[in-house]
Amino acid sequence: MRRSLHTSIPAVLLLLSSPAPAVAAPLPRRPPPTGPEREMLDEAKRLLDEGRLADARDIHLTLWGLTKSASDAFRVGMLSFRLHDFERAAEFLSIYFDMVGTPDAPKIWVPPGFKESYALARANFAEARRHVGALDVRMSEAGAAVLVDGRQVGVSPLSRPVYVAPGQHRVSGQLAGAQREAVAAVDAGGERTVWLTFPRARAEAPAHPPVSKVVSRPVAAPPPSTRSPALRWWTVGVLATTSAALATVGALSVLEANDAAEERDRALARAQWDVFHCRPGLPACDAYADADGRTKTFRALSVGAFVGAGLSAGGAVAAGFLLAPQAKVRVGTVGTAPGVGLSFSW
CATH class of the missing domain: 2.60.40.10 (Immunoglobulins)
Known part of the structure; x- marks a missing residue:
């Protein structure tokens, strides 16, 4: 009895120390369909039961665009075959074969009965290829x-x-x-x-370009201009000053128009207090007419001044662009270092 116990201990230790058999990793499986996907699957099944194959296939095409799953590729391919759309049947069944592998070596998890459905898909694919x-x-x-x-x-x-x-x-x-x-x-x-x-892309330029080679490329090619910098700044300055002066006149005219309007309103109140009908010769009526005239005059003057200020400002900007200096860019290398030169001419 004691001898048998001693002989069994090494056997148990050997079993415990031996590595456990490797467990194969589970094959990838399609995630459960979401709520909208489940509704689309139910609708496709209903259409299929009613014999509306084309409508059912359209739903599975939409699902394929959303899920890119092997099951949707299978359904699109099989329904296309039944609709005699052999081009699409061959296309989607070939996609299905690439995704699932073979019954002996599947690439993804396959449901029971996969071998029979795979064989039917192969037969339909062979028939579609004949067309x-x-x-x-x-x-x-x-x-x-x-x-x-x-x-x-x-x-x-x-x-x-x-x-x-x-x-x-x-x-x-x-x-x-x-x-x-x-x-x-x-x-x-x-x-x-x-x-x-x-065509293949052109070969790149040599790493070391020729020394002291300079290439001049003018930005624009008009003839040399004889404009004077003083003319440009004088023109811009005059237009800008005119714009500021007119804007000031416009602002002052607005203030004067407001004062005249207040004086007119006070004169009208006095005239209405003295008599019911204003007539020439009454001081209140004459004051009202004078204030009303000045109000209209200053308002018209302010509008004209602001319009002139805007036109002068636009002219100053246009003159700044039209009379701008011409620029010339020089790109090249001096020694081994590249360089860029920028010069202006009037």
């Missing part, structure tokens, strides 16, 4: 927008072919303002590779 052609579009540069018949289908490099109807198609690529285009014909069930080559 459409495939364009394998390749660009010499990455990041170019790829268009087929004017519709953008992706950005280079494309991960899968573009499925199109049999016949000729216009394939183009756009990159940094450059565009390349080709016409390719493909038969039903066939495949065609289309290469588009973009």
Whole structure:
């Protein structure tokens, strides 16, 4: 009895010290649908039960734009196949295959019955390929927008072919303002590779430019001007002074007009107190008429002064720009250091 106990202790220690078997990481799984997504799924199921396949597919296309999930790609591809839209069926079923992998090596979590649905999708994809052609579009540069018949289908490099109807198609690529285009014909069930080559960027300038080479580039190329700086500043100064003087006259005229208006109102009150009807010869009536005339005169004078001040100020600004000095920029290098020179001429 004691011997058997001693022999079992090393076995237990060996089991405890042996590493535990590795647990495979769980495959990624689609998050549960949100409230609006669940409502869209229920609506698509209702439309499918009513036989409205196109409407149900449109809902799944919208969901695909929101979720980019394999299940929505599968539904769009299968419904497109039932609608005989073989181009879209081949496109979305190929996306579905890329996302899920295979039954033996799935890339994401798959529900029970995945093997049967995968086999049906493969059969539908093979049948759809019998009706459409495939364009394998390749660009010499990455990041170019790829268009087929004017519709953008992706950005280079494309991960899968573009499925199109049999016949000729216009394939183009756009990159940094450059565009390349080709016409390719493909038969039903066939495949065609289309290469588009973009010009490479020009080689950069040498690291060490020639010593003491200076390039002069004038900003503007009018003939040399004979304007005098004194003329420019005199013109601007006169217009600015005129504007300030007219603004002052306008302000004083406003004050005088207000005083005359108050005096007119007081004279009118006195005239109404003396007689019911004002007539010439009465002092109050004459004072009212004089104050009323001065009020109108100073108000008109203030309006004209302010308008003249604004015009003079605008003329000063225009003269400053029109009579501005001409600038010349010199860009080059002296020794090994680049330099920029700026000079003015009148």
